[in-house]
Amino acid sequence: MMTAIPVTNYRIASGLGLVAIASFLFAYIQPPLYRAFCEWTGIYDVQKADEFRASATVGRPITMEFDANTHGTGLRFTALQTSLPMHTGELVQVNFRVENLSNHSITGQAVPSYGPKHAANFVKKLDCFCFRQQVFAPGEVRVMPVVFALDRNLPSDIGTVTLSYTFFEVPGGVGSSNNTGSAANGASTSGSGI
Amino acid sequence: MQASHDTHDHAHGDHGDHAHHGRAPGLMGWFTTTNHKDIGTMYLWFSFVMFLVGGAMSLVIRGELFAPGLQYVSPEFYNQMLTLHALIMVFGAIMPAFVGFANWMIPMMVGAPDMAFARMNNWSFWLLPPAAILLTGSLFVPGGAAGTGWTLYPPLSVQMGLGMDMAIFAVHILGMSSIMGSINIITTILNMRAPGMTLMRMPMFCWTWLVTAFLLIASMPILAGAVTMLLTDRHFGTSFFNAAGGGDPVLFQHIFWFFGHPEVYIIALPAFGVVSHVIPAFSRKHLFGYTSMVYAIAAIGLISFFVWAHHMYVTGIPLTGQLYFMYATLLIAVPTGVKVFNWITTMWRGELTFETPMLFALGFLFLFTVGGLTGLVLAITAVDIQLQDTYYVVAHFHYVMVAGALFSAYAGAYFWLPKWTGRMYDEALGKVHFWTSIVFFNVAFFPQHFLGLAGMPRRIPDYATQFTDFNAVSSIGAFGFGFSQLIFLWVVLKNIKGGEAAPVKPWDGATGLEWTLPSPVPYHTFEDPPVITEEHLAAAH
Numbered sequence: 001m002m003t004a005i006p007v008t009n010y011r012i013a014s015g016l017g018l019v020a021i022a023s024f025l026f027a028y029i030q031p032p033l034y035r036a037f038c039e040w041t042g043i044y045d046v047q048k049a050d051e052f053r054a055s056a057t058v059g060r061p062i063t064m065e066f067d068a069n070t071h072g073t074g075l076r077f078t079a080l081q082t083s084l085p086m087h088t089g090e091l092v093q094v095n096f097r098v099e100n101l102s103n104h105s106i107t108g109q110a111v112p113s114y115g116p117k118h119a120a121n122f123v124k125k126l127d128c129f130c131f132r133q134q135v136f137a138p139g140e141v142r143v144m145p146v147v148f149a150l151d152r153n154l155p156s157d158i159g160t161v162t163l164s165y166t167f168f169e170v171p172g173g174v175g176s177s178n179n180t181g182s183a184a185n186g187a188s189t190s191g192s193g194i
Numbered sequence: 195m196q197a198s199h200d201t202h203d204h205a206h207g208d209h210g211d212h213a214h215h216g217r218a219p220g221l222m223g224w225f226t227t228t229n230h231k232d233i234g235t236m237y238l239w240f241s242f243v244m245f246l247v248g249g250a251m252s253l254v255i256r257g258e259l260f261a262p263g264l265q266y267v268s269p270e271f272y273n274q275m276l277t278l279h280a281l282i283m284v285f286g287a288i289m290p291a292f293v294g295f296a297n298w299m300i301p302m303m304v305g306a307p308d309m310a311f312a313r314m315n316n317w318s319f320w321l322l323p324p325a326a327i328l329l330t331g332s333l334f335v336p337g338g339a340a341g342t343g344w345t346l347y348p349p350l351s352v353q354m355g356l357g358m359d360m361a362i363f364a365v366h367i368l369g370m371s372s373i374m375g376s377i378n379i380i381t382t383i384l385n386m387r388a389p390g391m392t393l394m395r396m397p398m399f400c401w402t403w404l405v406t407a408f409l410l411i412a413s414m415p416i417l418a419g420a421v422t423m424l425l426t427d428r429h430f431g432t433s434f435f436n437a438a439g440g441g442d443p444v445l446f447q448h449i450f451w452f453f454g455h456p457e458v459y460i461i462a463l464p465a466f467g468v469v470s471h472v473i474p475a476f477s478r479k480h481l482f483g484y485t486s487m488v489y490a491i492a493a494i495g496l497i498s499f500f501v502w503a504h505h506m507y508v509t510g511i512p513l514t515g516q517l518y519f520m521y522a523t524l525l526i527a528v529p530t531g532v533k534v535f536n537w538i539t540t541m542w543r544g545e546l547t548f549e550t551p552m553l554f555a556l557g558f559l560f561l562f563t564v565g566g567l568t569g570l571v572l573a574i575t576a577v578d579i580q581l582q583d584t585y586y587v588v589a590h591f592h593y594v595m596v597a598g599a600l601f602s603a604y605a606g607a608y609f610w611l612p613k614w615t616g617r618m619y620d621e622a623l624g625k626v627h628f629w630t631s632i633v634f635f636n637v638a639f640f641p642q643h644f645l646g647l648a649g650m651p652r653r654i655p656d657y658a659t660q661f662t663d664f665n666a667v668s669s670i671g672a673f674g675f676g677f678s679q680l681i682f683l684w685v686v687l688k689n690i691k692g693g694e695a696a697p698v699k700p701w702d703g704a705t706g707l708e709w710t711l712p713s714p715v716p717y718h719t720f721e722d723p724p725v726i727t728e729e730h731l732a733a734a735h
Contacts, residue, residue, distance in 0.1 A: 005310065005311065006385065008385055009310045009311065009381050009385050009386075012310075012377075012380065012381045012384055012385060013310075013311065013377050013381055016376070016377045016380060016381075016411050017377065019411050019412060020373050020411050020412075020414070020415045021415070022415075023411070023412050023413065023414075023415035023416050023419075024415035024416070024418055024419050025419075026415075026416060026419070027415070027416045027418075027419025027420055027422075027423070027449050027452075028419055028423075030445070030448060030449055030452070031442075031445055034445075034448065038512075041514075043512045043514040043515060
């Protein structure tokens, strides 16, 4: 049987319909919401627990040496500190400088190497410019950090560890258009957050 | 109490000849009916048919798992079976079953003549068969059905064939149907209650459905959003879940489970509602702690939106997040515990009898609590990292879905069947149905706890040989459980054909407006609002 449907019923129904539409849109605004929330609270850094553990106690003294070179790019790449006396287990930050000598933008990726080779497993990097591709505007100068600690289990026969970076140009890389590059970087950063 | 049949006081000229006395004759009548009882019946039959289809698929799974090695089906087909089994059981069987109960009972419980939007009600139901055809039909397209599991995780779901598109489209249709059904239920409950039927006098089943309908309206569109993103990722070049394009596959899990966890309570809450009617009726007492039950339902509904990532402990979410989601999940045990203790207290010093509805309600209470307890175990992050994607999880959610939701639906069906058909069902057969169900259910699913603890992964058609014995036992239980359900079909068909006439109130402890109506219920009821008196109210304090 059908009776006339009262107006108030339609009012409730349209309100509920709006809730449904809002929920649908909510699915689409989740990524920016997550990003904002994680940055606001700072909970997205999965590595944080390790950082505290690294700085809690320090081990034996050791010398770190830093080296920087490029492989056929228009970049000038230098280590701001070439040698650093430190301890295993100690969290340190060193800076590297890049200057784009060319008149076009360059996308580069730094690749690390270690001396001696088996020291690689004991260099614990919390943050590094080498984690992602970097886009340099023409003439840009940028100072970029590496944050790391040396594992206290570093074999005792190693007295000096050399950390060397080589910058390679990424041909037609994400940086060929600046926007895409930074969007991809943003997404991969937040990827660990969500 | 209800208007006589020949009163026609309403404008239904547009509605042709059948509006006055019942639905049009023949099949067309079922297509065009706007009567809440007809639509409720169709929902219930549809859900039972889908239950048998989904059940048959689970027997393919258990048949394959009876022994280690690959016996009967290919791994691809096995994956399709477990995906369709879950999608069909969740969206085709359990949800429509409780919508069927809602259609049948809510207007009769609140003293309304029909649902608020009767035509939309017809449409909500008739969207279901196309969705069911899409889901089952996808087995026969090139590449077969979706084989991702019901969670449809990318990247696999982005890569699959046509069957995946059909599943996505089916989910869209089912979502629309649920949203329309929910709008109908909320409007009916908020606007069409008889004078004197205040919200806090309302039967518990109506309360559970009111909260459930809100959960549906808020969460189903989020699933629709997630599968729409999948669809555009598949065909229109977007990269929501594609890491190469700046997206993130884990994003899908967040969106899916933001829908998926409320969905768990969408299934559980109406089950709580049915049990809150059956246990008081057979204890011959009023429901204990009515007000606390209402608040517990609302609390469960609210918290269910804030615990989604407990399905995602191993995706690399931060420690802070793991701790938050663990504590929030454990918090749900508080309102759920309130409900369980209230049911137990309702039985305390009651005059209990154990007819079939009560047996199923007690089976629900016992086994749902077991499932809830394993849920608490899984909520603990440190434990879950070990148990993620093992058979322990499978055992856990079958205890809450089958022994919880399904047993409650059976309790409701046996409870209200005499009211619907006007005849008593065969009590002896009903008891056989209960005892075979509960025994075989435990034979099927209890060993899966051990398999999971020992590390057997879910969704894999083969397993290491040390799992053989428990798997064989589990398969025997599954087949026993599956065939036991045919007893229910027999009971219902026998009941429709004949049987002892049911009195107006076949259960002497039952309360509520529906028991003031004759058995079987006339086609039109409460065309004039009833007078609400204390003894009508299931919710009396």
